[in-house]
Amino acid sequence: MSDNSYRYAPETAVVRAFVDPELATQAISPSMVMSVNHCFDPQQGAFSAQGLEDLSEAPYLYAGWSNPTVDQLEQRLAHLEGAEACLATATGMAAISGLFLSLLKHGDHLIISDVCYAGVYEFATQVLPDYGVEVTAVDTSDITQVLNALQKNTKLVHIETPSNPLLTLTDIRSLANGLKTSGTLLSVDATFSTPVITKPLSFGADIVVHSLTKFINGHGDVLGGAILGSRSLLNQIRSRAGVYLGATLSAQSAWLIMRGMETLYPRMKTLCSSAHEIANWLEKQPRVLRVLYPGLASHHQFALAQQQMALFGGIIAFQVDDIDLIQQRFAQESHVFYYAFSIGHQRSLAVAMKTDELDQSTYHFTAEKRAAFRSFAGDGVIRLSIGLEATEDLLRELEHLLR
Template sequence: MTYKKGFATLAVHAGETPDKITGASSPNLVMSSTYVTDPDVSFSAEDFGENTPYIYTRWGNPTITQLEQKLAELEGAEAAIAFASGMAASTGLLLQFLKPGDHLVMSDVSYAGVAEFAKDYLPARGIEVSRVDLSQPENLRQALRPTTRLVYAETPANPILKLTDIAAVAAIAHAAGARLIVDSTFATPVATRPLELGADFVVHSLTKYIGGHGDAIGGAVLGKVADLAVLRKEVGIHLGGIISPFNAWLIMRGLATLPLRMRAHEENALSVARWLEDHPRVARVIYPGLASHPQAELARRQMKNFSGMISFQVKGAGEILARTFAERLEVIHYAVSLGHHRSLIFYLATQDMLRTSFTLTSAQEATYREFAGDGIFRFSVGLEDAADLIRDLEVALA
């Protein structure tokens, strides 16, 4: 009997079957770069197709295939491609579907690496880029041009946790003949499934929540089979930014516990966020699960889990407190990245972000400062006991 399996069951079993030869229950790690194959098989990417056997790991690998199948099931996608990093996934997708003369609309606040790529690399190659505050969907309508091919949104946005109404933005983009990309790294498919809301592509940094343990770098693009077949051939095979099978295996192992981890991240983050809101040295806390988030209604409507990311402003000089955190915190690591089982915190000065990553209008800068002030602490709340995290912060804030 065929029936629709639950999310937690898919996280454990999707893409995996016991080994037919050994009976091994856990998925094998296939580290081979090459495979014995039939002499009639073509070694040309032009002939690569759905039924092409494994030839060379840059083309395909059994372990990577299992990860891609699991990701597609969890995201409700027709297909997935795993890349060497989240940056490789995002930049590869943009390079594949944009050409000189095309126009890209991108969220005014997004992951710094992608923001810098759109600010410098794409315009230098003849692609026009408009940075737009997508928290207001009507801003997109005003920014669209006849040459707009892609809209790139990130929700919640890194680092200020501003949200985009995916369904509304998708409808506006599609009416203009453009396609929507959603970076859903902070949300994960536990919280939000952008394809079901109208997005054409979903991007994840697998390094973060999906891998979950801070020991493997990877990225993924999910979408329709036809689109991803082109992306695999041109970007995966020809540009070669494919994920290591070992990293794919580690990330697949992390995926099995994603639903459990995200529940724990959310529970801890809500406890810590409420405590921070009451602390006299904290000026503002931004967390989608709090009623004080300016888009709390959208968060409740669009997210089934509020994740473990908190941003907060402090009273006084954040740079000084950052040094104090680095010296005094014992449980929480003062480090970049996010979505790991251990808690991580890092200070992001607004002036540095505006200088290096974001080119914003005065109105957009004002909106950014409403969330971030002169700087924010981006806090990735881990799986430790919430009481220990609060105690750690209490000592450092004293």
């Protein structure tokens, strides 16, 4: 890659950075290196990474350690996010578990959001305590609650912004500033926002996590995850999660993710515009009780969204007067929205997320937290992941389903 590419606009850099024609063939599309094994010179001490400042500089030996195609993805993601280094993983949960198990040990304390992706919450609250890690879940949209929960042994605060599924925000800059004196690290799951909308490192976060399965790949056909941050932190995480936890991303998956991420900016601009129009329309519908979308003036953190988000995202959550009926209609009558979990695909998805079911399966709310959740979600929300279909087709379908 030429030095000029570092001065490209993000829309250009995501397509051009770290992509050069192949020397032997002058092919423009990146090649896929499928080999599991690589020859090496034993005189160069390839069996040991001791002395390397960055483990990604170690010679290629075995694909479980590193792979040229995966390395290229990591370089491109780091450039896109404004990070020094990146570790790509087999799934988004592999990124989360690799992060937690690399940075936390017996006797440490973790703070997480009390409303976040179910797999993250369950891993943190049900698995980590078995290894002696203390976990506290708080409303991270309230910085005071986070700071009040700090302990001498708090090593990491992990947040989602926007959160899943309530689309609440955390003021990243304020929280990062509040954590400075404690020495506590701040990691941000920015899967919902992507680097197009928010770059957490620029607001003071130490670590960014993505499920590459979602918007960054954008086509619903491959799993992947990523952890990004400083070289020193990523070297620590890579030496554990990248070697011992078996979270290796395959070359095929890395190649597919790179192909998908090249259209990230136009995809996000299109679906965010559509989502904004749909969210405004939903607020006017008689069966809709409340719309949760950061781009609406009715969102209680709209001012923060304007400061922290370049766009307002492709995810909408909304309450309805009869969630069972509307869930049934989405599942049985929809032709444009697929009734399915996950987000960030080129096709629009919808799923009902019922409060009682989330409580019983994942969150196990206290009475106070159940009341706080219900104040946003009521009996539950319909979560929409807006795709690339024409907005008028999505609105026509919603009008039918919400009749």
